[in-house]
Amino acid sequence: xxxxxxxxxxxxSEPADDTKSWNMRLYVAGQTPKSLRAxxxxxxxxxxxxAGKYHIEIIDLLxxxxxxxxxxxxxxxxxxxxxxxxxxxxxGDLSNTExxxxxxxxxxRT
Amino acid sequence: MPExxxxxxxxxxxxxxxxxxTRRLAKCPTGIxxxxxxxxxxxxxxxxxxxxxxxxCGKTLLGMEFIVRGAQLGEPGVCMTFxxxxxxxxxxxxxxxxDLPQLMAEKKLxxxxxxxxxxxxxxxxxxxxxxxxxxxxxxxxxxxAKRVLLDTIEALFAGLSNTPILRAELSRxxxxxxxxxxxxxVTGEQGEGQLTRHGLEEYVSDCVILLDHRVSETVFTxxxxxxxxxxxxxxxxxxxxxxxEHGISVLPITSLDLQHSVSHxxxxxxxxxxDTMLGGAGYYRGSSILVxxxxxxxxxxLAAQFVNAACSRSERCLFFGFEExxxxxxxxxxxxxxxxxxxxxxxxxxYYGTRPTAYGLEMHLVKMHKLIEDFQPSVxxxxxxxxxxxxxxxxxxxxxxxxxxDFLKSRQVTAFLTTLTFQVEHLEQTDVHVSSLIDTWxxxxxxxxxxxxxxxxxxxxxxxxxxxxxxxxxxxxxxGIELQDVYLGPAGVLTGSxxxxxxxxxxxxxxxxxxxxxxxxxxxxHKRKILEAQIAALQAxxxxxxxxxxxxxxxxERRQARQQLERAAMAQRRRADTLGASELSEDTMHTGxxx
Numbered sequence: 040x041x042x043x044x045x046x047x048x049x050x051x052s053e054p055a056d057d058t059k060s061w062n063m064r065l066y067v068a069g070q071t072p073k074s075l076r077a078x079x080x081x082x083x084x085x086x087x088x089x090a091g092k093y094h095i096e097i098i099d100l101l102x103x104x105x106x107x108x109x110x111x112x113x114x115x116x117x118x119x120x121x122x123x124x125x126x127x128x129x130x131g132d133l134s135n136t137e138x139x140x141x142x143x144x145x146x147x148r149t
Numbered sequence: 150m151p152e153x154x155x156x157x158x159x160x161x162x163x164x165x166x167x168x169x170x171t172r173r174l175a176k177c178p179t180g181i182x183x184x185x186x187x188x189x190x191x192x193x194x195x196x197x198x199x200x201x202x203x204x205x206c207g208k209t210l211l212g213m214e215f216i217v218r219g220a221q222l223g224e225p226g227v228c229m230t231f232x233x234x235x236x237x238x239x240x241x242x243x244x245x246x247x248d249l250p251q252l253m254a255e256k257k258l259x260x261x262x263x264x265x266x267x268x269x270x271x272x273x274x275x276x277x278x279x280x281x282x283x284x285x286x287x288x289x290x291x292x293x294a295k296r297v298l299l300d301t302i303e304a305l306f307a308g309l310s311n312t313p314i315l316r317a318e319l320s321r322x323x324x325x326x327x328x329x330x331x332x333x334x335v336t337g338e339q340g341e342g343q344l345t346r347h348g349l350e351e352y353v354s355d356c357v358i359l360l361d362h363r364v365s366e367t368v369f370t371x372x373x374x375x376x377x378x379x380x381x382x383x384x385x386x387x388x389x390x391x392x393x394e395h396g397i398s399v400l401p402i403t404s405l406d407l408q409h410s411v412s413h414x415x416x417x418x419x420x421x422x423x424d425t426m427l428g429g430a431g432y433y434r435g436s437s438i439l440v441x442x443x444x445x446x447x448x449x450x451l452a453a454q455f456v457n458a459a460c461s462r463s464e465r466c467l468f469f470g471f472e473e474x475x476x477x478x479x480x481x482x483x484x485x486x487x488x489x490x491x492x493x494x495x496x497x498x499x500y501y502g503t504r505p506t507a508y509g510l511e512m513h514l515v516k517m518h519k520l521i522e523d524f525q526p527s528v529x530x531x532x533x534x535x536x537x538x539x540x541x542x543x544x545x546x547x548x549x550x551x552x553x554x555d556f557l558k559s560r561q562v563t564a565f566l567t568t569l570t571f572q573v574e575h576l577e578q579t580d581v582h583v584s585s586l587i588d589t590w591x592x593x594x595x596x597x598x599x600x601x602x603x604x605x606x607x608x609x610x611x612x613x614x615x616x617x618x619x620x621x622x623x624x625x626x627x628x629g630i631e632l633q634d635v636y637l638g639p640a641g642v643l644t645g646s647x648x649x650x651x652x653x654x655x656x657x658x659x660x661x662x663x664x665x666x667x668x669x670x671x672x673x674x675h676k677r678k679i680l681e682a683q684i685a686a687l688q689a690x691x692x693x694x695x696x697x698x699x700x701x702x703x704x705x706e707r708r709q710a711r712q713q714l715e716r717a718a719m720a721q722r723r724r725a726d727t728l729g730a731s732e733l734s735e736d737t738m739h740t741g742x743x744x
Contacts, residue, residue: 068279077274100280104287107280111264114309115279130309131274142271 061085061093062122066107068100068115073132077116080133088145120144174380177296177332180218181211182522183399187375187384192356197323197333199353201344202360207371207392208336209233210245211360212298214396215334217247219296220257226296227288227331229261231304238262245396259288265308272310278318282325289331297326297333306347323352344376355379361387370509373399389511391519398522400515411435412561419458420451422632423591423606426621428614432589434527435561436612437554439583441568442593446604447625448567449473451591452530453482453489454630455565459528460492467526468500469517471536475500486628499524505536510549513537517553521562529557533567534583547582554586588612593623596635596644603644606632622648 065081067074078097085093100107100115110119114130120143129142140146176190185191192198192215200208209230216226230238238260239249252258261284288294302322305315326333335353337345344350350357357377363370372387390399415430424431432438438455440448456466470478478500479489492498501520505513521529537546550566557564566583584590590609595602604623608616622633622644636643636651643651 066280068283071279073275073277080274100283104283107284107287108261112280112284113263113265113278113305114276114281116276117280127271128269129271129273131272131276134274138271138273142273 060123061089061120062096063093064096064098064110064119064121066098066100066110066112066115066117066119071115074116076132076134077118080136080139081118084133084136084139084143088140118142176381177219177224178222179215180222181214181397181399182519183388183390184373184397187373187388187399188356188378189381189383192332192334193378193380194332195327195330196355197326197335197353198356198358199335199337199345199349200358200360201337201339201349203339203362206339206360206362207390207397208360209238209300210242210392211358211397212300212334212336213238213242213247214245216258216296216298217242217249217252219332220252220255224295224332225257225259225292226298227259227261227285227292227294228298228300229263229285229288230300231263231265231308232301233262235260235262244394245392246394247396256292259292259294261285261288263304265304267308267310270308276311276314278305278315278322281318282322286329289329295331297331299333299335301336301338303337303345303347303349319349320352360390370511389515391512391515393519395519395523398515398519400511400518410561416462416563417458418451419454419456420630420632422621423630426608426617426619426632427589427611428616430614432563433613434563435558436588437558437564437566437586438589438591439566439568439587440591440593441570443570443595446593446595447623447630448569448593449478449532450482450485450487450625450630451593452532452565452567453478453485453487456489456492456498456528456530457487457629459563460495460497463497464528465496465524465526466492466498466528466530467520467524468498468530468532470500470502470530470532471505472533474502478502484627485625485630499526505540508540510537510541510545513540514549514553518556521557521560526562528563528565530565531567533569535569543582550583551586554583596620596622598644599647601645601647605635605644 063081063085065074065078067077081095085095098106100112106112116130116132118129118133118139120127120129123144127142127144129139133139137146175194176188176192177194178185178191179188200211202208213228216228219226228238233241242249249258249260253260263281263284285297289297302319305319306312309315323333323335335349337347337349339359340346340348344357344359354377356375356379359374359376361372361374363372371390371392373390374387375383375385388399390397412434414434415428415432416434417424417431418427440451442448452468456468459466468478473481475493479493482489489498493500499520503513503516507513508516534546534550537549541549554564566587568583587610589611592607592609594605594607596605597603604625605620606623607620608618620635622635624631624633633648636648
């Protein structure tokens with residue numbers, strides 16, 4: 040938890056790597072508790088299920104407001120799975136792990 | 150439901166208490182025809198307004214027009230749609246003449262479509278709608294928007310399932326919009342038992358406008374009502390409105406106050422002798438004229454003659470015909486020497502022929518209102534208004550005509566109405582009871598006598614001018630309308646051939662009289678001559694008499710002188726008194742010599 044603030048403020052928390060098959064974007068608006076919680080939850084889930092093959096990009100809409108309409112963002116935080124296709128949208132602080140896995144397509148819908 | 154009623158009651162009470170605030174509340178003119186009149190200036194400035202109604206009632210259009218008019222008035226606007234895609238929005242309002250891409254290019258407008266698909270979104274815990282705020286805030290700041298339209302924000306409830314979060318966020322959104330100082334229209338679908346499906350009215354409490362459309366007696370009418378306007382008085386009626394190629398027009402149907410100024414200008418009726426009957430100058434400009442009469446008395450012709458006169462003065466006329474088409478009326482008027490076609494071509498005359506049953510009365514009123522606003526005529530003809538009785542009761546028609554006439558008067562448009570009278574015995578009464586609104590009332594009537602039907606015209610009333618109280622005969626000639634004096638005979642007024650006969654009779658009588666006088670003159674001349682002759686004869690007699698008398702007198706004198714001489718001679722001979730005798734004889738001799 041202690042190192043997360045730095046990670047959030049950095050748009051590229053992980054070095055870009057084309058070989059990684061999971062490409063995700065997390066949209067936040069400033070460092071709100073919900074956003075921080077979402078990032079922690081996301082990292083935890085990715086490490087657990089997609090270790091070594093994921094990339095997370097964090098976009099702060101306060102810095103790039105035009106992206107909000109370009110990427111159809113409404114709720115904050117929003118996680119978008121850009122790859123693998125199709126694009127999927129997950130909103131909320133990602134505290135419901137089961138629903139996140141469903142949303143990411145790692146877990147079949149029940 | 151009783152709670153509703155109670156609330157409504159309190160609301161109306163409140164409006165009276167708050168009248169004093171009217172001046173203080175800043176308003177934002179919508180630019181939508183009629184809406185600003187009803188709201189006495191527009192929507193509450195810098196606050197959200199809820200526009201609600203059922204599907205297809207025109208919510209989105211009203212919102213879009215608010216944004217577009219704002220952009221035209223120098224207030225840029227942001228439109229955020231939750232249902233329609235941007236391309237669809239652009240296309241939909243293009244039919245109203247709104248060029249959104251152009252406004253967008255001029256940075257007067259920004260469109261943003263919020264896509265929400267519940268099936269594509271996984272909710273995994275707590276969230277807020279900060280993304281929406283960012284989008285909206287960015288759009289507002291980008292063009293300095295003063296107006297915002299959120300078109301059916303309730304779609305959020307369909308796209309997202311966490312209702313408590315949504316409610317909290319909506320509440321926050323409206324407060325945020327207020328802080329931003331933008332005037333906002335929020336549209337909402339009408340719900341059961343409440344104004345909107347998700348109770349948006351709880352958050353937007355400053356101004357609520359309800360749109361409605363109903364079909365009564367197969368006639369479709371759109372209506373608008375200001376349900377609530379905090380801090381301002383507003384019109385509380387159901388106002389009909391119209392969506393056409395120029396956007397929305399709301400018609401404030403409450404009657405205007407009687408404060409319109411009047412014109413002293415007089416305009417010709419198109420019939421010189423009728424002008425004479427009306428104080429020598431015709432109608433007042435901006436007055437209302439009613440022509441009533443039974444079928445076939447020439448009401449339309451009188452109207453056409455008036456149109457002809459107005460168009461000749463290069464004034465614009467709007468003719469609402471409810472019984473005839475333009476070509477029909479043009480043909481018919483040509484037969485009495487009035488050609489309307491050139492005026493139509495010159496753009497001075499616009500003719501609208503509709504069946505009164507085509508729409509409801511309110512819709513007629515809205516349409517006429519709009520046409521008058523667009524065409525800006527100085528004369529409006531309605532022929533005949535009694536046709537409206539087929540789509541409303543006489544009270545409804547009266548109320549509609551009152552509003553229309555008031556509207557026309559306020560614009561100094563001369564209104565010319567005709568009514569068809571059905572009952573011959575009640576000529577001085579109209580079936581639509583508008584007589585009290587009318588300034589000049591002409592009555593056309595049939596005058597039946599001697600097996601003929603002729604037309605008569607009289608001025609029943611004409612406010613503010615000395616007018617003739619005579620009935621005139623009204624002739625439709627190939628040169629238009631002519632008015633003739635009517636003769637009052639022992640059996641009443643004489644018209645038509647009876648009048649002609651009377652005219653001939655009078656002429657004959659006059660001739661006869663003239664002949665008689667001439668004869669008399671000649672007779673007296675003759676008599677004078679005779680008398681003069683007699684006088685001359687008598688004078689001649691007198692002269693003879695006088696000559697005779699003269700002769701006798703001189704004879705007598707001569708006789709006396711001779712007698713004296715003889716007497717003196719006799720005395721000489723008798724040796725009478727010498728002295729006296731000599732004296733006497735000398736005297737006598739002198740006298741005798743003198744004559």
